[in-house]
Amino acid sequence: MAFSGCDDGDLVVDTIDFSEVATKSCADNNLIYKLKESEALILNLKEGTFTTNPSEVGKPTELIVGAENQVVYNFYDGKVVDGNICNLIPPATPNVKSQWKASDGIIQITTTATKKVDETTNSTRITAYNHNIVFKNITFKKEDGTSQFYESFAFGDYSKPVVALPFNFGILLNRCDTGEVYGFSPSESFTLYIDDALIKNEDTPIGSPRTGVIGDVKNKLAYRLFTNGVVSENYFCKATLPLLPTVSEEWLGKIGGVIEVTTAGNGPNSFVHTIIFKNVTLEKGNSNFQLGTSYKFGELQTIKP
Numbered sequence: 001m002a003f004s005g006c007d008d009g010d011l012v013v014d015t016i017d018f019s020e021v022a023t024k025s026c027a028d029n030n031l032i033y034k035l036k037e038s039e040a041l042i043l044n045l046k047e048g049t050f051t052t053n054p055s056e057v058g059k060p061t062e063l064i065v066g067a068e069n070q071v072v073y074n075f076y077d078g079k080v081v082d083g084n085i086c087n088l089i090p091p092a093t094p095n096v097k098s099q100w101k102a103s104d105g106i107i108q109i110t111t112t113a114t115k116k117v118d119e120t121t122n123s124t125r126i127t128a129y130n131h132n133i134v135f136k137n138i139t140f141k142k143e144d145g146t147s148q149f150y151e152s153f154a155f156g157d158y159s160k161p162v163v164a165l166p167f168n169f170g171i172l173l174n175r176c177d178t179g180e181v182y183g184f185s186p187s188e189s190f191t192l193y194i195d196d197a198l199i200k201n202e203d204t205p206i207g208s209p210r211t212g213v214i215g216d217v218k219n220k221l222a223y224r225l226f227t228n229g230v231v232s233e234n235y236f237c238k239a240t241l242p243l244l245p246t247v248s249e250e251w252l253g254k255i256g257g258v259i260e261v262t263t264a265g266n267g268p269n270s271f272v273h274t275i276i277f278k279n280v281t282l283e284k285g286n287s288n289f290q291l292g293t294s295y296k297f298g299e300l301q302t303i304k305p
Contacts, residue, residue: 016041016073016100016140016153023158026086032158033085038094040080043107043133043155044070050160051111052129053285060108065138071102073140098143105138105150113287114159123292128161165225165249173275173298175199176237181275183298186230192275192297193220198261201271201304209260214253214280221253223282251282269304 018034018041025032030049033042046068055061063069076084078094114128133155140148169183169190176182179199182191195218198210212219229245241247257280266272275297281290 015148016150019154019156021156023156024082024085025158028086031085034156035080035082035085037079038076040074040076040085041155042070042072042074042085044072045107049109050129050131050158052162052287053111054113054129054287055109055111056286060110060134063107063109065102065105065107065135069107071105071107071135071138071140073100075099100140100142100148102135103139103141103147106136108134108136110134113289115289118292121292121294122290123295124289125164126162126287126289127164128159131158131160132156133158165223165251169298171296171298173300174233174236175300175302178237180237181297181300182236184231184233184235187226189222189224189226189231189235190297191222191224191236192259193218193222194259194275195219198259199273199300199302200263201269201302202263203265203271204261204263209262209276212259212261214255214257214259214277216252216255219253219259221257221277221280221282223249223251225249249284251284253277254281254283254288257281266301271302271304273300273302274298275300 018036021034021036023032023034030047031042031044033040045063049063065071074096075098076094077097080094084090084094110132112130113126114130115124116127117124135150135153135155138150138153142148166185166188168185173181173183179194179196180191181194182189195212198212204210214221224247226245227248231245235242258278260276260278262274263271277291277295277297279293280295281288
């Protein structure tokens, strides 16, 4: 979406200050903006700018101001509302009285994850990604031919909520001949490529579970969220993961988390293995969240030959 021109007019302010104003966004385009009485500060950034991967410390995303990344300040002849920014056909009033367009500069975006903490379980879940936006060495061209320069100008925060991962698993687990242990629901799977030494058809002493450590091959833990299809048992126990349903997100267990397996007899030659994760973290890129102090993966039933 391109910004249109406007009528000439004299601006009644000499500087731009939206520091106390919340950021809004349009539903049908890439615009984000701030409104203050008769003023609007608008960003039109390229598709995919706001990611779900937090920035590394001291390394914000940097965009060059230009045709793909526009920054515009509008001054109106009346109180401006959301419809003046987002509607394809904006209201007849107020009119843009004066407009400053950024001609050059850098847009820096630092992304962080916003997390909800469960103090009972010491677990965390990501609820949003916050994008802190700062302009560096930005120049606004005015209609009278003059310019306004800012060495550093904070646009502020733009927060995008995320849909919580379902984690809607039943208690019973399945196991492949290869040792892969998994649980699933129609839209997700949780898989542990478990060390065979942790699953033995022998009771464990009370208070002494078998233990292992999350790794990148042995005891590899993977959570997957899917689109374009429904997960069924046919998805698992294959040398190569099927293309469908499509994996939309994959989170891997951070190396070092603890696996505890408690085994108890469940009738003649039958055993139930209860698998617990202790202080396990899941990671995707620079994002992570904690399953908690103790998370029950599920129960696996086996039969002794």
